[in-house]
Amino acid sequence: MEKNQLSKLIGEKLKLLRSERNLSLDKLARVTGVSKPMLGQIERGESNPTVSTLWKIAKGMNVSFTAFLEEDKPTVTVVDRRTIEPITEEEEAFKVYPLFLKSFDKPFELFSVQLEAGSSHLSEPHTKGVEEYIIVEQGTLTLFINEERYLLNRGQAIHFVADYGHHRYVNELKEICTFSMLIYYPLSTN
Numbered sequence: 001m002e003k004n005q006l007s008k009l010i011g012e013k014l015k016l017l018r019s020e021r022n023l024s025l026d027k028l029a030r031v032t033g034v035s036k037p038m039l040g041q042i043e044r045g046e047s048n049p050t051v052s053t054l055w056k057i058a059k060g061m062n063v064s065f066t067a068f069l070e071e072d073k074p075t076v077t078v079v080d081r082r083t084i085e086p087i088t089e090e091e092e093a094f095k096v097y098p099l100f101l102k103s104f105d106k107p108f109e110l111f112s113v114q115l116e117a118g119s120s121h122l123s124e125p126h127t128k129g130v131e132e133y134i135i136v137e138q139g140t141l142t143l144f145i146n147e148e149r150y151l152l153n154r155g156q157a158i159h160f161v162a163d164y165g166h167h168r169y170v171n172e173l174k175e176i177c178t179f180s181m182l183i184y185y186p187l188s189t190n
Contacts, residue, residue: 006069008045010054013044013068017061017103032060037039062187081112094169096181108184113169115141115177126162129186135161139177142170152179 018028025043029036033056041047042057058065079099086095090096095115096122102109115121126132134143135157143150143158146165160167162183171177 004045006047007042010049010068011043011045014039014057017063017067018043019057020063023061028060030056034060035041047167050053086114090119090121092116094121102183102185107187108182111183113181114178115139115169115171117171117174117176120168122166122168125160125165125167126183127185128163130162130182131159132162132167133157133182133184135180137178137180139171139175141175141177141179142166142172144170 017053019023023031025036028034032039034053038047038049038053039057042049051125054068055065058067061067064078078101081097081099082107084097086097088095095114097112097114098109099112100106100108100133133154134141136152136154138154140154141152143152145160145167152156
């Protein structure tokens with residue numbers, strides 16, 4: 001990437017991140033220690049910031065250094081679960097299909113999960129503040145959260161804080177259970 005293209009990319013990303021956080025140039029200057037005129041020049045692509053300047057901005061905005069260097073992501077992404085290689089456990093009775101992975105700007109990841117008939121999977125507690133959201137798409141899921149039992153049928157959903165104890169997914173029936181799982185990570189673990 002040429003120097004002018006890099007300056008333009010950094011400027012566009014800075015402007016986008018600042019806009020997403022509803023920060024004025026004045027406020028951004030205060031939290032980063034970089035002058036308002038310099039920030040304006042960077043946003044307009046008129047100045048190529050030094051590594052130390054970019055680090056100051058990244059630290060002040062609480063983003064990674066590479067947040068300013070990432071290419072634009074498509075506005076629409078289509079995923080076909082049939083083309084994804086699942087992550088498996090319990091001799092392939094528990095299959096996790098990663099649909100959308102967590103990135104620096106998204107505090108969640110989304111999976112499609114298949115639990116074979118008559119099988120179960122035990123999950124250890126997650127890190128502090130992590131939450132799970134589950135929607136049953138097919139079959140019936142029995143979920144134990146710290147040994148409290150929840151029975152979820154197709155179309156039902158559950159949310160729980162997943163950091164305080166074990167949770168176990170169980171399919172007690174004779175058909176596959178499929179569910180969507182969104183895992184939310186608090187901003188402090190991004």
